Amino acid sequence: MNSDLPFVVTIKKIERESETVSTLFFNKKFQFSPGQFVMVWVPGVDEVPMALSSDDSITVQNVGIATKALTSLNEGSKIGIRGPYGNGFSKIHNSLGIAGGVGIAPILPLLAGGYVKTFLYGARTSEEILFYNQITSMAELQVATDDGTMGHKGLVLELMNAVKLDEYDLIVVCGPERMVAAVFSLLESNQLLEKSEFSLHRYMKCGLGICGSCCIDPSGVRICKEGPVFRGDFLTGSEIGHHYRDASGRSILL
Ligand SMILES: Cc1cc2nc3c(=O)[nH]c(=O)nc-3n(C[C@H](O)[C@H](O)[C@H](O)COP(=O)(O)OP(=O)(O)OC[C@H]3O[C@@H](n4cnc5c(N)ncnc54)[C@H](O)[C@@H]3O)c2cc1C
Ligand code: FES
Known part of the structure; x- marks a missing residue:
């Protein structure tokens, strides 16, 4: 799945990793290479880049307006995702x-x-x-x-x-x-x-x-x-x- 129009996903689970960082899990999995990112549209706020931390999650640190809005969402909230974009890391053991x-x-x-x-x-x-x-x-x-x-x-x-x-x-x-x-x-x-x-x-x-x-x-x-x-x-x-x-x-x- 790779779309240049935002694809609406539902946040199915949120894990709080620290006081400022949360992982948001989507109800969809994305095919991606480790290191690729998505553009995350927070309706009414902004669209910001985020690395995929797994095939169905982003891990967001609250540093400003968009990331505060993202880390304040609840399970069941909807956001838009474009991508995955860019290249990724080489997959090399050791x-x-x-x-x-x-x-x-x-x-x-x-x-x-x-x-x-x-x-x-x-x-x-x-x-x-x-x-x-x-x-x-x-x-x-x-x-x-x-x-x-x-x-x-x-x-x-x-x-x-x-x-x-x-x-x-x-x-x-x-x-x-x-x-x-x-x-x-x-x-x-x-x-x-x-x-x-x-x-x-x-x-x-x-x-x-x-x-x-x-x-x-x-x-x-x-x-x-x-x-x-x-x-x-x-x-x-x-x-x-x-x-x-x-x-x-x-x-x-x-
Ligand atoms: C390829 C890529 C992957 C990223 N992956 C992650 C991630 O996995 N987790 C995470 O927490 N953060 C990630 N970031 C950083 C994240 O995009 C910014 O923290 C976020 O955009 C801040 O938006 P804000 O409105 O909350 O903050 P603002 O108050 O608007 O800005 C705070 C800081 O974020 C930067 N920033 C704001 N908007 C953007 C933008 N559109 N593009 C790039 N930087 C911006 C500003 O330059 C400033 O330094 C990534 C950035 C890039 C470019
Ligand atoms: S963000 Fe527009 S060219 Fe990279």
């Missing part, structure tokens, strides 16, 4: 996953598929470590929290020093841009960009490759069409970690 916070969402289907051997997961605090029990049944999990309430006290980047990065066949990454940029630099200095894949975020309007709002400098590739997953070496010299464009296209320093 992968290393690296994520921060809700950045786990697009990697979760890879974990569920058994592709991720080790998962390095960072968050501000233990409460923001999502899907803990699920992950530990699917991969070797190492956690870092800023406040030390779970696992290593510090950054997920520091966990990377404790694993043999070159022993993995693929390294998949998603999270806040500063984290992504730091991971990128470390992999670059270890000459591992060619076997890494990054799931990126930019402001999306159409999600279809038409409006240009999600392009990144200097190549102009569209995150919604050519991405959201890019091989690390393709991103060398790009705007990632430096600047981004807001809803009106203004360039903002990170």
Whole structure:
């Protein structure tokens, strides 16, 4: 099922993952590749991009108007879904996953598929470590929290020093841009960009490759069409970690 018009689904179940994050399960399953996203239309509010965290769910963090509306819905509510859109991660066993916070969402289907051997997961605090029990049944999990309430006290980047990065066949990454940029630099200095894949975020309007709002400098590739997953070496010299464009296209320093 892939439609460029919103397809109406009913929320059949809601799981609260943390104070700000909920997983919304639909009454329909989507055929997708891990890492693909959908455009989620919240009637009367907005339409926003969300990774599929499984074939029938999205995992949403409340950060603003649309996500507040989404996380306030009840079972039985209806929303519109367009997609799935974009590419996905390569499905390679013996992968290393690296994520921060809700950045786990697009990697979760890879974990569920058994592709991720080790998962390095960072968050501000233990409460923001999502899907803990699920992950530990699917991969070797190492956690870092800023406040030390779970696992290593510090950054997920520091966990990377404790694993043999070159022993993995693929390294998949998603999270806040500063984290992504730091991971990128470390992999670059270890000459591992060619076997890494990054799931990126930019402001999306159409999600279809038409409006240009999600392009990144200097190549102009569209995150919604050519991405959201890019091989690390393709991103060398790009705007990632430096600047981004807001809803009106203004360039903002990170
Ligand atoms: C490919 C992709 C996959 C994503 N997957 C997830 C996910 O699985 N779970 C999740 O919680 N979040 C995900 N996001 C981020 C999510 O789209 C934003 O948090 C959401 O759009 C915020 O909307 P808002 O109205 O609540 O917040 P606002 O107050 O409008 O904005 C808060 C922040 O969200 C960004 N944002 C707002 N609208 C958009 C938009 N249309 N496109 C991109 N960013 C936007 C703003 O730039 C700002 O940084 C994803 C983004 C992209 C591009
Ligand atoms: S969101 Fe319109 S081109 Fe990507």
